Each structure stands twice: as C-alpha cells, then as structure tokens.
Amino acid sequence: MSLRVFWVIILLQCAAVQADIKGSAGAAREWRLANEQLIIDRFAGLLRIPNVAADTVNIRRNAKHIQEMLGEAGMQTQLLELDGANPAVYGERLVPGAQTTVLIYVHYDGQPVNPADWASNPWVPVMRTGMVEQAGEVVPMLAPFDPQWRIFARSAGDDKAPVVALQSALMALDEAGIAPTVNIKVFMEGEEEAGSPNLRAMLEKHRDVLAADLWLFCDGPAHQSRRWQLVYGVRGSYGFDLTVYGPNRPLHSGHYGNWAPNPIALLSDLIGTMRDTNGNVYVDGFYDQFRPLSEAELAAIARTPRMDEAMMRELGIARPETEDRLEIAISRPAMNLRGIYGGDVGASARNAIQPSASASIGLRLVPDLTPEHLRTVIEQHVRDQGFFVTGQDPTPEQRQQHGRIAKLSWSKSGGYPAYRASFDEPLAVRISDILMDLSGGTLIQTPTMGGSLPIYIVGEVLQVPVLILPVANHDNNQHGANENLRLQNLWDAIEIYAAVLTGL
Structure with a gap:
C-alpha cells in the first residue's frame, strides 16, 4: 500500500467517525426536543427525594429510584453493599464486540440544607427564569422550556443531573437504532459529600465488577465561559x-x-x-x-478564555488575591x-x-x-x-x-491527595477529539479543577485513568442555598454522552 493510499484511508475513517458522533448527537437532540417534558418530570422526581448522606432511609430510596431509571435505559443494575456504608448503584450495558469499557461515576448524595436560607423548599423543585439573586421569576414546570431557565433544588447541580442525562442519551440512541461502541458501566456513590469514607473499601470489594479502561467522573461545574470542558484533574x-x-x-x-x-x-x-x-x-x-504544570498543560490554559474580569464583575470584587489568572492560581x-x-x-x-x-x-x-x-x-x-x-x-x-x-x-477522614491525568493518555486523546469536533473546536481542556473529588482512590485501587466531564453551570450555587441547573447544560450533557458512548 502506498503512503498516499494509507493517508486517504485514515482521512476517510476520521470522516466516518465525525459523521457518527454528530449523527448520535443529532439523534439525541431530536429525541430531547420531543421529550423535554418527560426529561424534566424525571429529573424533578429524582430531586424530590432528600439525599443527605446521613439520612440512610432516603439515601436508599434514592438508590432504588436510580436503579429503576437505569433499568428503563436498558442497563442491568444492582446495589453494591458494604457494611456500614450507603449503597452504591451499579449498572452495566455490555455491547457485543466492544473493545473498550467506560465507567461513568456520579454521586447521588447531596449537601445538608438549611431551608431558611432558600427562596423555596430545597426538596420541591422549582423552575425559574434565572438566578434568585437576579430576581428570576417562578414559572410553571411545563414545556416548552427556555434553555436559559433553571431548575432549583438540592443536588440539581451537584450531582443528580448526569443520572437523567445518561438515561436520556441511552433512550435516545435506542430509539434511533444507534448502538454504543463501548461497554458502559456506571458507579453512583451515596457518600461523596460526606467525604467518601467507604469508597476505598467499596472499590476493593467490588474490584472485578468495576473494572474498566477509563473512569469518567461526571461531577463539577462547566467552564465560566459556558463552553464545554474536559478536566484532567482535581485538587x-x-x-x-x-x-x-x-x-x-x-x-x-x-x-x-x-x-x-x-x-x-x-x-x-x-x-x-x-x-x-x-x-x-x-x-x-x-x-x-x-508537581508543576507541564508545557502542554500551560499551553491548554493559554488557549482558555480568560474569565477573571467577568468573574470579578459577577462576584462584586475589585481585585482577586493574585495577579495570576484563575487557572494558574488553582494549580x-x-x-x-x-x-x-x-x-x-x-x-x-x-x-x-x-x-x-x-x-x-x-x-x-x-x-x-x-x-x-x-x-x-x-x-x-x-x-x-x-x-x-x-x-x-x-x-x-x-x-x-x-x-x-x-x-x-x-479532619477525621485524613484528607486525600490530588489527581491529574496526562494529556497524552490514549483514551483522553480520543475523548478530547470527539468533544473538540462536536463543539466546533471550542472545547476547553483544563488540567486541574479547583474543587476536590476522591479520584486518587480510583487510580490507586483500580489502576485506571480518570477524566472529569462536568455538566453543571458554573453559577449553580453548588453546596449553597438556591442550588440550580441551567437547562441548556442538561440538554448539552445528553448530546455529549450520546457522542462519547458511540464515538470511542
């Protein structure tokens, strides 16, 4: 085979992959447009179940409810149990001939609430036209929905949205007759906001079940510019x-x-x-x-829109603590x-x-x-x-x-160290290529998220690379009163999941 023929084949294969992921994302969008009321009703139903980790009765209600949601999306599910721990929800959907297994991590527990601080009951979802702090008005939770509207409830932004987004993506693909190209597993933790005290023991006990080629953590806020981002680490x-x-x-x-x-x-x-x-x-x-940032990581930050001035205006501060841009400061x-x-x-x-x-x-x-x-x-x-x-x-x-x-x-938990995956990790390269193409070249690659997740435990116990694919809007009031999710972020998540699960 001549070199020219070789490169022609490669280009044709790349074009086919691009067409496949855009077709998957398009199918997900069409299904979402036809089912927005159903999606929001399912999301609201999940948000109505209180989910503080210490409330073990309601935590188990959440786990059972999520099991049912994943089952409706064609996944085989079970609760992973450990003495003294809240159950983790496990699901899998194995694809004949698939060579890669991706495990999606979500946590379904949320932070405690002080209802007096909220503009509405944190366990009764409410739709508003915007943020409470900006006088967003309550509107009926009925389609059609403006994508800038927000749903308010505890864990709307952290971290129940990926549950309904994944369910919707899989149902959309099924209806369109598009099969995932990877084996799909999910692990949904019920103790993350309590410091994941039993995560290591849970992973060790269920090591074989949770084996995968990549863990994809679907947690945390998207970039302040509202562009999609792929995150390689956490503090x-x-x-x-x-x-x-x-x-x-x-x-x-x-x-x-x-x-x-x-x-x-x-x-x-x-x-x-x-x-x-x-x-x-x-x-x-x-x-x-x-460990200092590498040249590739510094270059990725340099390509990222600088949001410091906008964030200063949004937060009402005249100057930050440092002259460094936010992404450098949190590294x-x-x-x-x-x-x-x-x-x-x-x-x-x-x-x-x-x-x-x-x-x-x-x-x-x-x-x-x-x-x-x-x-x-x-x-x-x-x-x-x-x-x-x-x-x-x-x-x-x-x-x-x-x-x-x-x-x-x-801290009684003993704390936990940071984690940062390499930009050169093969599956990271493949996912970034998918998202870069789907976003029209606007994907942001972020070396380190400012927040913390127990990712290092997954790396240590299972010896698997981990990436973070955030869903929530950056201004979702995570951990605070009037937590919310912007609807466009939910719509985007459905398309992203559909593309990734059919493009790897």
Whole structure:
C-alpha cells in the first residue's frame, strides 16, 4: 500500500467517525426536543427525594429510584453493599464486540440544607427564569422550556443531573437504532459529600465488577465561559480547626484587658504568620512537594478564555488575591479560612476576654503533595511561633505550664491527595477529539479543577485513568442555598454522552 493510499484511508475513517458522533448527537437532540417534558418530570422526581448522606432511609430510596431509571435505559443494575456504608448503584450495558469499557461515576448524595436560607423548599423543585439573586421569576414546570431557565433544588447541580442525562442519551440512541461502541458501566456513590469514607473499601470489594479502561467522573461545574470542558484533574483536600486559649473563664475586659491574654488577638496574629491576604502561605515546606504544570498543560490554559474580569464583575470584587489568572492560581496549593469564632459582634458583643478563639482552615492539595506532609509542616510552624501544640483540650496543668497553647483538630477522614491525568493518555486523546469536533473546536481542556473529588482512590485501587466531564453551570450555587441547573447544560450533557458512548 502506498503512503498516499494509507493517508486517504485514515482521512476517510476520521470522516466516518465525525459523521457518527454528530449523527448520535443529532439523534439525541431530536429525541430531547420531543421529550423535554418527560426529561424534566424525571429529573424533578429524582430531586424530590432528600439525599443527605446521613439520612440512610432516603439515601436508599434514592438508590432504588436510580436503579429503576437505569433499568428503563436498558442497563442491568444492582446495589453494591458494604457494611456500614450507603449503597452504591451499579449498572452495566455490555455491547457485543466492544473493545473498550467506560465507567461513568456520579454521586447521588447531596449537601445538608438549611431551608431558611432558600427562596423555596430545597426538596420541591422549582423552575425559574434565572438566578434568585437576579430576581428570576417562578414559572410553571411545563414545556416548552427556555434553555436559559433553571431548575432549583438540592443536588440539581451537584450531582443528580448526569443520572437523567445518561438515561436520556441511552433512550435516545435506542430509539434511533444507534448502538454504543463501548461497554458502559456506571458507579453512583451515596457518600461523596460526606467525604467518601467507604469508597476505598467499596472499590476493593467490588474490584472485578468495576473494572474498566477509563473512569469518567461526571461531577463539577462547566467552564465560566459556558463552553464545554474536559478536566484532567482535581485538587486534594484536607482541613483542621485551630483553637488557641486565654483565661479559663470569661473576664471583664476593663478589669483585665492589657493583662490577661486575649485569644482572639493570639489567633489573629498566628493566622497572619501562616497566610497573607494575597493567598501566599508562609509555612516552611508548604510548597516543597508539588508537581508543576507541564508545557502542554500551560499551553491548554493559554488557549482558555480568560474569565477573571467577568468573574470579578459577577462576584462584586475589585481585585482577586493574585495577579495570576484563575487557572494558574488553582494549580497551586492553597490555605483558606473557612470560618473564625471568638465572641459575639453587634448588639450581642460583650466587654469580655473570651476563654478561647477558633478558626476552621481548609487546605487544597495539588499532585505529589500529601496530607501527611502538610500536617507535619503546619504543626511545626505553630510550634515555631511559641505555641504548645496538642490534639486535645488542654488540661489545667498544661494551661499553667504553657503561655501559648494551640489545639489542632484535623479532619477525621485524613484528607486525600490530588489527581491529574496526562494529556497524552490514549483514551483522553480520543475523548478530547470527539468533544473538540462536536463543539466546533471550542472545547476547553483544563488540567486541574479547583474543587476536590476522591479520584486518587480510583487510580490507586483500580489502576485506571480518570477524566472529569462536568455538566453543571458554573453559577449553580453548588453546596449553597438556591442550588440550580441551567437547562441548556442538561440538554448539552445528553448530546455529549450520546457522542462519547458511540464515538470511542
């Protein structure tokens, strides 16, 4: 065969693949246009089931409901059980002759809610014309739907949308007579928002069932530009509460001020030695163990639309903590203050020196940086500032022996490290080619998402590459009040799943 003939064959094959994925996406779009009311009704039905991980009764209701949804899409399903754990929903659809197996990960549990903070009941889905913060109006949940409308409920954005999107994509392909080209498996976790405490044990117990060539995590927000994105990694997560001490009871600040140690002042000074207002961390060793971005990853970021100015306007801030663009900033380790408490303010303020003051501090890790290393260097830093470090409330004897005492209460989960897949991973290349073609060349490739997922556990236990394919709009109020999903993001997800599952 001549070289010219070889390249002609390759080009024809590429053209055939492009036609196939666009045909699949087109079929999914046609099915969606004819079934929007059905899709929204199914989504709303799933969102009505409360899904806080600690609510084991309703968690199991969610799992059973999802089983039924996947069964309607032609999947064989079962609940994967583990003593003391919420069930994981497993489904598979094996395709004769398929050489590749893709497993789609979703979590069906959600964050706890405070209904008083919501504009509507978080367990009763509501359709609005826009965000609550922008005076979006409630409209009937009846077709036809404007694609810019949003459905509001807990887990609308994080992370129940992929369940209905996958179900819809498979049903659309079936109706069009288009068969997937890969074996499809799904693993839907019920404890992700609780820190995935049983994920490792679950994967180890069901290792053979969960074997695949690629895990595709369908979680997290899409890019702020609303362009599709394929994400190759996430930051790790760890955290601790820091408490410092003053007198053993509240003291009148007039009688004892300038004499008794003030724990709020001690805490403020200590935090100031650890981090500045530009996000720089001054703990020796904090930046010692992390993998810098590669040239390919930096090039991908350079091709990404810079959204900093738009995000500053949207969030009402005059300047960010750093001059670096957002994508570069979140590729570094971070120390963030989650909360601080020492006394009351406003009408409840008292002229008193408090016995203690506390801060909750979150850490974000990047590849090659471990929770154990950060714990070691942070505790040493606190000691270097003259504090006696303990993991328990100090005894009366310790309070008299040490002028400065700091209790560090680390996350019971032990935290978890970051994960980042290579841009050169063969299946990553194939998926990025599919999405690049489907998006008309506008796909964004993101080396690292700012948030955290327990992806490293999957890599360690199953030795399989992992990619993230986000679904939700970036402004979905994830983890907060008035969580929502923009309908166009759901419509896009259906087409993306159809294309990927028939193009690999």
